[in-house]
Amino acid sequence: MAPMTSTERRPLLNRRLAEFGTTIFAEMSALAVRTGAINLGQGFPDTDGPESVREAAVRALRDGRGNQYPPGPGVPELREAIAEHQAKRYGLTYDPDREVLVTAGATEALAASLLALVEPGDEVIALEPYYDSYAASIALAGGTRVPVTLRSTGPDDPQGPRFRLDLDELRDAVTDRTRLLLLNTPHNPTGTVLTREELAAIAELAVERDLLVVTDEVYEHLVFDGEHVPLASFPGMRERTVTISSAGKTFSFTGWKVGWVTATPELVSAVRSAKQFLTFVSAGPFQYAVAEALALPDSYFHELREDLRAKRDLLAAGLADAGFGVHRTQGTYFVTTDIRPLGESDGFAFCRDLPERAGVVAVPNAVFYDHQDAGAPFVRFAFCKRESVLTEAVARLGTALG
Template sequence: MTGMTSSARPLLNRRLAEFGTTIFAEMSALATSTGSINLGQGFPDTDGPDEIREAAVRALRDGRGNQYPPGPGVPELRTAIAEHQRRRYGLSYDPDTEVLVTAGATEAIAAALLALLEPGDEVIALEPYYDSYAACIAMAGGTRVPVTLRPDEGTAEGAPDGTAHRRFRLDLDELRDAVTDRTRLLLVNTPHNPTGTVLTRAELTEIARIAVERDLLVVTDEVYEHLVFDDAEHVPLATLPGMRERTVTIGSAGKTFSFTGWKVGWVTSTQELVTAVRTAKQYLTYVSAGPFQYAIAEALRLPDSYFDSFRADFRRKRDLLGDGLHAAGFKVYQPQGTYFITTDITPIGEKDAYAFCRALPERCGVVAIPNSVFYDDPDAGRSQVRFAFCKKDDVLHEAADRLQRLAS
């Protein structure tokens, strides 16, 4: 290879020029270097059910999945995914042709966008959005078109008056106006990370109407489907009229069973769409997580009591941290789903979320994520900060205590 000169073209593909190290890596490194409590990256600090962990150990010992598993995923897991969709939502998928196992939801998103987009196609995404969305759209050569969720001013039920807002809301007129002749795909996330909004049946019905009228494909990220609180309801888009045949639904074991390191995700859709996604996926990881796939097949068949207890436990954690953030002076937006709380730092005299989060470890020994990185225009989220509550109770109590320094 000849030597590079100062006039040589940049090494990084121009489509990725705007992307550097993810904010999660940056803030997690900051947590480690300062010994801070990491409420930034969304990973639990406890493992999931013992019986599911032991199922993975058993698969390892029995030699199941230690070599390459089948490209679409092991039959046991694909069958369990199809059963889960039918039992929970009345959706019928053929496990042999309409289910695909992926290396987590992130690969599912990447494979779907790489498979379904042509260069120049527009993708409408609900902003603020998880950072991999923007990167995957760019890698596929697409053009992202944000439709921004904005907080309303209603007080959340059960929350102290004036301190917690019900939800970030989708402007359906803005969504409809964003569709052009170049729009190929809607990228929908509900329950929504980072805002914690759960789109209502009425909102999703209108999204479905737009998709059908304009003949759009939809990729829907539903990894937090089992983390919905209060009176919120998770409605899979594929259950709505005209949507099964145009929707790629993405799920994940990591968020529901607290084994994020296993990287087991999946796609359900029509045979034609799954075949397209599999075509891209096979040139990414090809296969992954062999023994863990058998364990997640058992996890998906856990009784309803597991999912009920899981949801109740995280609602309690939400309230624990939310109360602490409110007491520290933050404006708290009460999440209806996920395990993240979005706050506004204006009431504590701050304006720049990124600068605030960089300084917070030294000030309080806590790490959080600035929401500004989830917007195309950082000013739209300039004063918003996201905290994760998927931690042990004593960790959340300690974090809340440390954040009291801001109030004083």
């Protein structure tokens, strides 16, 4: 028998990942480096967080805390700090020994949750547009992705254009095969913050249809309009909700990759069963530092929010002056824009051309959609940068496009 040729062999990449190439963030960041453009595409701050928190990590390193494998669930100090945070901020009581799990960032927490809770054939409903790792994690678990689209209210909205959830569309998406709802609020990339009334309706639906829910709340402290209310705080939801957050967005140490899960002992045990075969443990010394960060006074969180609010307003005004249709950002550190007022309609082409045209990098929202036509005219900019950087970016966009 003749040997099998390379073209006859099964593809090397797992078929479940075949639809996913290099992330848009890697592509656009590489474009920023190549062109020298200002990178407002990838959502990472260009300054470090509090010096006291950084010094806490240095102190842990020097004291030999976390330099070897930390406990699988996370160091006790951090688990206790997470439990105290949930109780103080939201009145949610969790046992730090049985109901808190530390992960390698929120991305691992999401992957481990979906790998643990979803089996082939299960349907997972996600709000579209969604962070790109959602789709990959659902695929790895063998689940079926069911997007429910957040839709723009358009320029005639008296409060300004924003993205809203159609609760009827969400209800209609639930079938007998639906296993889990995957929610993100405050929502990346649209900047939407689900209201208390919307969350109450989602909770009623989850209880009625006996659904599990995984909530991505990493932007919980970056809310400018409205309030952040954890879904787990609604009746019947604590026992069916896996709540995920992380330190990166709140404390501006995204490279540390410290995230966490809070849930019932049964749900935490399930997630830990998957997580232990991913990283096992990570970020030992940083866990001690994040424990101290979570205990920072309320003034820190207020100042963070107000600083980012000012940067949001600066960027949003500059984008509007340059001719973009600017959507209202209630939370996160992103502004979504409509490029159709500029005479454009293809976000991919626009973003690939923008670095050469204006010296600025953005991200096309269509990469976050299954229904890419729905996201085609929308482009996302990040404002978690120094004010001088945002001012220069706005000036460049105004010169090139205005």
